[in-house]
Amino acid sequence: MNRPTLTALALAAALGFASATDVSAQALTVGVGGNITSMDPHFHNLGPNNGIAQHFFDRLVHMDERQRPTPGLAESWRATDDTTWEIKLRRGVKFHDGSDFTAADVVATFKRVPWVPNSPSSFAAMVRGLDVTVPDPYTLIIKTPAPRPMLPIDLAVVNIVKGSNVEAPTADFNAGKAMIGTGPFKFTGFVPGDRVTMERNDAYWGPKPHWASATVRIMTNASARSAAVLSGDVQIIDQVQTADLPRMRQNQAIGIETITSTRLIYLHLDQERDATPFAFDKATGQPLAKNPLKDKRVREALSKAINREGITRQIFDGQAIPAGGLLPDGMYGVSPNLKPDAFNTQAAQALLRDAGFPNGFKLTIHGPNDRYPEDDKVLQAIGPMFTRAGVETQVVTLPWATFATQSNRPTYAYSLMLVGWGSDTGETSSPLRALLATVNPDAGYGASNRGRYSNAAMDALLSKALQTIDPAAREKLLIEASEVAVRDYGLIPLYYAVNIWALRSNLTYQSRTDEYTLAQFVKPR
Amino acid sequence: MTVFIIRRLMQSSLVLLLMSLLVFFGVFAIGDPIEIFIAPDADQAERARAIAALGLDKPIWEQYVMFVVNAVAGDLGRSFVFNIPSIELILQRMPATLELAIVAVALSVVLGVPLGMYAGYKPDGTVAKTIMAGSIFGFSLPSFWVGLMLILIFAVELGWLPSTGRGEVGTFLGIHSSIFTLNGLKHLLLPALNLALFNISLVIRLTRAGMRENLPMDYVKFARAKGLSKRRVILIHVLKNILIPIVTVVGLEIGSVIAFAVVTETIFAWPGMGKLIIDSINNLDRPVIVAYLMIVVLMFIVINLVVDILYSILDPRVRLGDMGK
Numbered sequence A: 001m002n003r004p005t006l007t008a009l010a011l012a013a014a015l016g017f018a019s020a021t022d023v024s025a026q027a028l029t030v031g032v033g034g035n036i037t038s039m040d041p042h043f044h045n046l047g048p049n050n051g052i053a054q055h056f057f058d059r060l061v062h063m064d065e066r067q068r069p070t071p072g073l074a075e076s077w078r079a080t081d082d083t084t085w086e087i088k089l090r091r092g093v094k095f096h097d098g099s100d101f102t103a104a105d106v107v108a109t110f111k112r113v114p115w116v117p118n119s120p121s122s123f124a125a126m127v128r129g130l131d132v133t134v135p136d137p138y139t140l141i142i143k144t145p146a147p148r149p150m151l152p153i154d155l156a157v158v159n160i161v162k163g164s165n166v167e168a169p170t171a172d173f174n175a176g177k178a179m180i181g182t183g184p185f186k187f188t189g190f191v192p193g194d195r196v197t198m199e200r201n202d203a204y205w206g207p208k209p210h211w212a213s214a215t216v217r218i219m220t221n222a223s224a225r226s227a228a229v230l231s232g233d234v235q236i237i238d239q240v241q242t243a244d245l246p247r248m249r250q251n252q253a254i255g256i257e258t259i260t261s262t263r264l265i266y267l268h269l270d271q272e273r274d275a276t277p278f279a280f281d282k283a284t285g286q287p288l289a290k291n292p293l294k295d296k297r298v299r300e301a302l303s304k305a306i307n308r309e310g311i312t313r314q315i316f317d318g319q320a321i322p323a324g325g326l327l328p329d330g331m332y333g334v335s336p337n338l339k340p341d342a343f344n345t346q347a348a349q350a351l352l353r354d355a356g357f358p359n360g361f362k363l364t365i366h367g368p369n370d371r372y373p374e375d376d377k378v379l380q381a382i383g384p385m386f387t388r389a390g391v392e393t394q395v396v397t398l399p400w401a402t403f404a405t406q407s408n409r410p411t412y413a414y415s416l417m418l419v420g421w422g423s424d425t426g427e428t429s430s431p432l433r434a435l436l437a438t439v440n441p442d443a444g445y446g447a448s449n450r451g452r453y454s455n456a457a458m459d460a461l462l463s464k465a466l467q468t469i470d471p472a473a474r475e476k477l478l479i480e481a482s483e484v485a486v487r488d489y490g491l492i493p494l495y496y497a498v499n500i501w502a503l504r505s506n507l508t509y510q511s512r513t514d515e516y517t518l519a520q521f522v523k524p525r
Numbered sequence B: 001m002t003v004f005i006i007r008r009l010m011q012s013s014l015v016l017l018l019m020s021l022l023v024f025f026g027v028f029a030i031g032d033p034i035e036i037f038i039a040p041d042a043d044q045a046e047r048a049r050a051i052a053a054l055g056l057d058k059p060i061w062e063q064y065v066m067f068v069v070n071a072v073a074g075d076l077g078r079s080f081v082f083n084i085p086s087i088e089l090i091l092q093r094m095p096a097t098l099e100l101a102i103v104a105v106a107l108s109v110v111l112g113v114p115l116g117m118y119a120g121y122k123p124d125g126t127v128a129k130t131i132m133a134g135s136i137f138g139f140s141l142p143s144f145w146v147g148l149m150l151i152l153i154f155a156v157e158l159g160w161l162p163s164t165g166r167g168e169v170g171t172f173l174g175i176h177s178s179i180f181t182l183n184g185l186k187h188l189l190l191p192a193l194n195l196a197l198f199n200i201s202l203v204i205r206l207t208r209a210g211m212r213e214n215l216p217m218d219y220v221k222f223a224r225a226k227g228l229s230k231r232r233v234i235l236i237h238v239l240k241n242i243l244i245p246i247v248t249v250v251g252l253e254i255g256s257v258i259a260f261a262v263v264t265e266t267i268f269a270w271p272g273m274g275k276l277i278i279d280s281i282n283n284l285d286r287p288v289i290v291a292y293l294m295i296v297v298l299m300f301i302v303i304n305l306v307v308d309i310l311y312s313i314l315d316p317r318v319r320l321g322d323m324g325k
Helices: A004-014 A047-056 A103-112 A151-155 A170-175 A222-231 A242-250 A296-304 A308-314 A345-354 A375-389 A400-407 A429-436 A456-465 A471-487 B002-030 B033-037 B044-053 B060-072 B086-121 B126-140 B143-157 B182-214 B218-225 B230-259 B262-267 B273-283 B286-314
Strands: A027-032 A061-063 A069-071 A074-081 A084-089 A131-136 A139-143 A185-191 A195-200 A213-218 A254-269 A320-322 A362-368 A392-398 A416-422 A491-504 A507-509 A522-524 B170-172 B175-177
Touching: A027 A222, A047 A185, A047 A195, A047 A213, A061 A151, A069 A074, A103 A131, A103 A139, A222 A242, A222 A491, A222 B143, A222 B262, A242 A254, A242 A491, A254 A296, A254 A375, A254 A429, A254 A507, A296 A345, A296 A375, A296 A491, A308 A320, A308 A375, A308 A491, A345 A375, A362 A375, A362 A400, A375 A392, A375 A416, A392 A400, A400 A416, A400 B002, A400 B033, A400 B273, A416 A429, A429 A456, A429 A471, A456 A471, A471 A491, A491 A507, B002 B060, B002 B286, B033 B044, B033 B273, B086 B126, B086 B175, B086 B182, B086 B230, B086 B262, B086 B273, B086 B286, B126 B182, B143 B182, B143 B262, B182 B230, B182 B262, B218 B230, B230 B273, B230 B286, B262 B273, B273 B286
Parallel strands: A027 A213, A362 A392, A362 A416
Antiparallel strands: A061 A069, A074 A084, A084 A139, A131 A139, A185 A195, A195 A213, A254 A416, A254 A491, A320 A491, A507 A522, B170 B175
């Protein structure tokens, strides 16, 4: 429905005609692309829901715009030994109904999180196994069964609700009855599929929002969002589509904010089966008896056959960054030594020759066509690049609903696939654990390891890191683990997505790596 | 007539059962919805918990039997994504779609019938030719493109109307609708026009064809010979006769406009049912998909029934009792 050419046409004609926005009105309207499904902050662990909850609720630990932990309702936290954390709570914080926030509310929240009925994806893992004691109303002592260095980051997604709502069902939150938090805005209404409305919490403990009231409108169609910000109906939109960017840039009334996100788009390769279902002999068309993707030289060849610069320039107008590792440079646990493989078809051909495929082979690659921006185009571009290197490639793209269920356990239907990974934790243990660790349900490792990559050395480094409390020592282990996995081509990194916001030029927004669009951080210029 | 209606209802419940069976197993065949809902970084223990919480760990036939038993009691299950009973979820969205559909269909009749009658009455005039040429655009231009153009011209460029969304909702005689406020009407105009465009053209063409067919008929000459005014002949006698095909088509179009307004709803960010069903399909939210399709089937059955009854009123030669045979 949103063919780029048409939008381009529409927007091109629209230049300069948009009306100005009145900042002094103190009412903000935001257009978001994600579909917010519930107000209950513990019901569905889903980006859009977690984003909207940050308007009304606080967490013990907050994540700043670069996903670094900062004090929230907790003023400080420290590990007193390997399995004990002491958390000091902020004093003088009030809920929206005027009552005081204390440790009892945290305890009640931890009780509610695993309780929420019918949750399709809960936050239970974040508070699993915690033994909480409350020596005084502003101190929490948390014992964990094993060393848990990630605890503060886990707690950064658990929104603290008022203790008396410990057994409030999801419907009470949607209706507003239980929407009592400590956050910068008070809830005033939710119309599913349409909008969420709020007003400023004048008693907020942190920096107060500029806006007396705000409306978050759910606009899942990218062209509709663009038209709405151009006409001034909304003042800021997220997930701007690449095709609209050049015209928005030329429009004086519109400003653009961008930031490299923590979302990595990568290729996963079947490295488990001895014969993989979609690799065929070039001459006979029969399936290959031996899975070529198990040979590191083949994986390296495929990586070198990809022109990452070309993809990010041509398909994304520069709004994507070629990737050589699991997260962008400068984030926690990222190795400075991992650079994107240079595009080199000859080197790829030589590697294939060494691996025993002088004439290459045939391959079918799979990916979604409605999940990530331009995902199908990227896959269509990679096909010919592989073919040029000698691996005759056919591209199949599918709707995410089909692709996601077929590509993971128990079917693992594909041989080579394009997938994306956004690191909610803002550090590398998240992709290492979910995508690259050997599949192990008991330990919770490899839950999205669609290629079933397995490397004992990497597993050992990762599990040691996840038991190491000292931040510096842990980061060293994570860097080492990333290097081992990426140099072994456990997956082939392609690029990091860029988050793009468009807003009226009299406003500013501190762009965020986690993609959230938060009204409290939209400010007049 | 009663026998006719009873027979219709029996056929309908069979259709409903078949529909639920097809959709239930069809959605199951696509794949595991948990893979779509679950936070990607959830571990396997959390996945197992979610599967059990949504009852997806039971064999599919057992899930279906449970569904049918509950459905007979009026419970079509809870949405996996919203945790709201799917019927309630659909009914929440229904007013928005209904007002859009009703205004669109009203527009198509109010504009389509007079224009079509004029075009049929003076088929060789410039005005008639312009109307007919315009109607070709009406049903050949893709509605998503027309929608974007409407937004571009009236919202972005001229700034007369809001670009997207539903406006303020007013209350009149206990009915909540954005038709009752000025702000609501402003929001409604563009999407309703976009949705109506195809139907306006359709009605124009049907009406014109009816006029051309009826004007040379004996009853028209007879009425004129009897001394009735031209105005009366056309507005009473001819109109009544050409209305039969129009009622049929408009009736069915109400159904499809309500059920499949998805393109317009998406472009104008209109919080209706069309948007809901597309999102639910993408999420494999089975309870909502099944409930939605059951409601749509029911709606079409009712509309067809009403059309049949209207027929017999407009044309006494039609006897409903015979229609079931």
